[in-house]
Amino acid sequence: MAYRFPPTFQWGVATAAYQIEGAVAEAGRRPSVWDTFSAEPGRVFQGQTGADACDHYHRYGDDIRLMADLGVTHYRFSIAWPRVIPEGSGPVNEAGLDFYERLVDTLLAHGIVPHATLFHWDSPQALDDRYGSWRSRQMAYDFADYVTVVVERLCDRIHDWMTVNEIPCFTHLGYGVSQVPPHAPGTQVPTTQQVWQTSHHALLAHGLACKAIRATSRQPCRIALVDNFLVPVPWVETPEHIAAAQAAFPTLGSNGGVIMPALTGQYSEALLAQLGEAAPTIEPGDLALIHQPLDAIGFNVYSGVYVRAAETPTGYEVLPYPPGYPRLHMPWLQVVPESLYWGVRHLSETLQRPDLPVFISENGCAAQDTVTPAGEVLDLDRIYYLRQYLQATHRAVEEGYPLQGYFLWSLLDNFEWSYGYDRRFGITYVDYATQQRLPKASFHWYGACIRENRVL
Numbered sequence: 001m002a003y004r005f006p007p008t009f010q011w012g013v014a015t016a017a018y019q020i021e022g023a024v025a026e027a028g029r030r031p032s033v034w035d036t037f038s039a040e041p042g043r044v045f046q047g048q049t050g051a052d053a054c055d056h057y058h059r060y061g062d063d064i065r066l067m068a069d070l071g072v073t074h075y076r077f078s079i080a081w082p083r084v085i086p087e088g089s090g091p092v093n094e095a096g097l098d099f100y101e102r103l104v105d106t107l108l109a110h111g112i113v114p115h116a117t118l119f120h121w122d123s124p125q126a127l128d129d130r131y132g133s134w135r136s137r138q139m140a141y142d143f144a145d146y147v148t149v150v151v152e153r154l155c156d157r158i159h160d161w162m163t164v165n166e167i168p169c170f171t172h173l174g175y176g177v178s179q180v181p182p183h184a185p186g187t188q189v190p191t192t193q194q195v196w197q198t199s200h201h202a203l204l205a206h207g208l209a210c211k212a213i214r215a216t217s218r219q220p221c222r223i224a225l226v227d228n229f230l231v232p233v234p235w236v237e238t239p240e241h242i243a244a245a246q247a248a249f250p251t252l253g254s255n256g257g258v259i260m261p262a263l264t265g266q267y268s269e270a271l272l273a274q275l276g277e278a279a280p281t282i283e284p285g286d287l288a289l290i291h292q293p294l295d296a297i298g299f300n301v302y303s304g305v306y307v308r309a310a311e312t313p314t315g316y317e318v319l320p321y322p323p324g325y326p327r328l329h330m331p332w333l334q335v336v337p338e339s340l341y342w343g344v345r346h347l348s349e350t351l352q353r354p355d356l357p358v359f360i361s362e363n364g365c366a367a368q369d370t371v372t373p374a375g376e377v378l379d380l381d382r383i384y385y386l387r388q389y390l391q392a393t394h395r396a397v398e399e400g401y402p403l404q405g406y407f408l409w410s411l412l413d414n415f416e417w418s419y420g421y422d423r424r425f426g427i428t429y430v431d432y433a434t435q436q437r438l439p440k441a442s443f444h445w446y447g448a449c450i451r452e453n454r455v456l
C-alpha cells in the first residue's frame with residue numbers, strides 16, 4: 001500500500017516549555033530572558049507574553065490524554081532551566097525537577113516515550129544580568145552544570161536527550177548589529193564578530209552538555225543536537241543541479257557555522273573566508289569539544305530554497321520565490337516539501353554522515369484557523385502542507401536514509417515567540433480565554449496516519 005512506514009517508525013508531537021507551560025512565577029521558577037523581553041513594549045505582538053500560555057503546567061495531565069487519544073508513541077518537550085536552577089547557576093529548585101518528573105511519569109504511564117530538549121531558548125534572566133548570557137563563554141559551563149542536575153534526576157526514565165534547539169535562532173536572532181533582534185535577549189552587540197561568538201559559545205554548550213550527559217546517565221542514552229539548517233533543494237533533480245545544491249549547502253544561512261562544526265569538527269572554509277574578521281574566536285580544543293559523538297541529529301524543517309547550477313563565481317544560484325508562491329501563515333513558510341527529503345540526504349551525502357540516525361524533530365505550519373459555527377476547525381491547508389512533508393519523509397525512509405521518526409510541531413496552539421498568540425501552529429486549537437482544547441481536522445487526520453502507519 002502507498003506510503004507505508006516500517007513498523008519501528010516513531011510518530012510524535014513536539015512542544016517547548018516557554019511556549020506552553022505558563023505558571024512562570026510558580027514553585028520557585030524565576031524569569032527567563034523571554035519573560036523580560038516579552039514584557040518590554042514593542043517586542044512581541046500586542047505586548048503578549050508566555051505568563052499563562054496554554055497553562056500546560058497545570059493541565060499537563062489533560063494534554064497527555066490528548067496525546068494518547070492521538071496515538072503518538074513519542075513526545076518531544078523541553079525542560080526550563082529557570083525552573084530547575086532559578087538563578088542560572090547555584091541552588092537547585094527541587095520543585096522544578098518534581099514537575100518534570102510528574103510529567104514524564106504520566107507520559108510513561110500512557111506508553112509515550114519522552115524525548116527531552118534541555119534548552120529551548122528560555123535562558124535564566126539572572127545570567128543575562130550577570131554576564132550577558134550567550135555573550136560569555138561562562139554560559140556554556142553553567143549550562144553543563146544544569147544539564148548534570150537534570151540528567152542525574154531523570155536518567156532512569158528519560159533515555160533520549162536533545163541538547164540545544166536551533167542555535168541560529170537564539171544567537172543570531174537574539175543578538176543583532178544593525179537592527180533590533182526579534183528574539184530574546186534582544187541585545188544589539190557592536191560587531192558581527194560578537195554575534196558569531198554567541199553561536200560559538202552555544203556550540204561549546206552543546207559539546208559540554210554531551211559530555212555531562214554521558215558522564216552522568218546511569219542508563220544507556222541517546223544524545224542529539226537539534227538544528228534548523230537551511231536546505232538547498234535542486235530545482236531539477238539532475239546531477240548538475242544536485243551538485244549545485246551540495247556546493248551551496250555550506251554557504252547558506254548559518255549551516256557552515258553550526259551544523260558543520262558540530263558534525264565535522266570544522267567550520268566551513270567558505271564561511272570563514274566570507275566572514276574574515278567577523279569570524280568567531282576559537283580557542284585551542286574548542287573544535288574537538290564541539291565535535292562530540294552523537295547518536296542522532298534532530299532536524300527541524302519548515303521550508304527551504306531552490307538552487308540551480310549557474311554561470312556565477314560560485315557555480316550556483318539561489319532562486320527567488322515569485323510573489324504568488326504557496327506559503328502558510330508565516331513570512332518564511334513557503335511550501336517546499338522536498339526540503340525534508342533533501343535535508344536528510346545532505347546530512348548523509350554533503351556532510352558525509354550516512355551512519356547518523358535522523359529524526360524530524362519539528363515540522364508543521366501556522367494557518368489562519370477559525371472555529372466554525374458547528375464547533376470545528378477545518379484546517380485543510382495544514383493537512384495539505386503536512387501530507388506533502390510526510391510524503392517526503394516517506395521518500396527518505398524508502399530510499400534507505402536512516403530517518404527514524406517524525407515529531408509534528410505542534411500538539412497545541414502556543415506562544416509563537418515574537419508573534420505571540422497571533423500565529424497558530426497546533427493541531428489542537430486553544431481558546432486562550434477558557435484554555436479549552438479543540439482538536440482540529442488535522443489532529444484527526446494525523447491520528448489516522450499514525451493508526452495506519454502511512455500517509456493518508
Ligand code: PNW
Nearest residue numbers: 016165166169228300302332362409416
Ligand atoms: C522553530 N525561520 O523556530 C522553533 O523551534 C519553535 O519554537 C517555533 O515555534 C517553530 O519553529 C515555529 O516557528 C523557527 O525563520 C524560527 O525559518 C524561525 C524559523 C524557523 C523555525
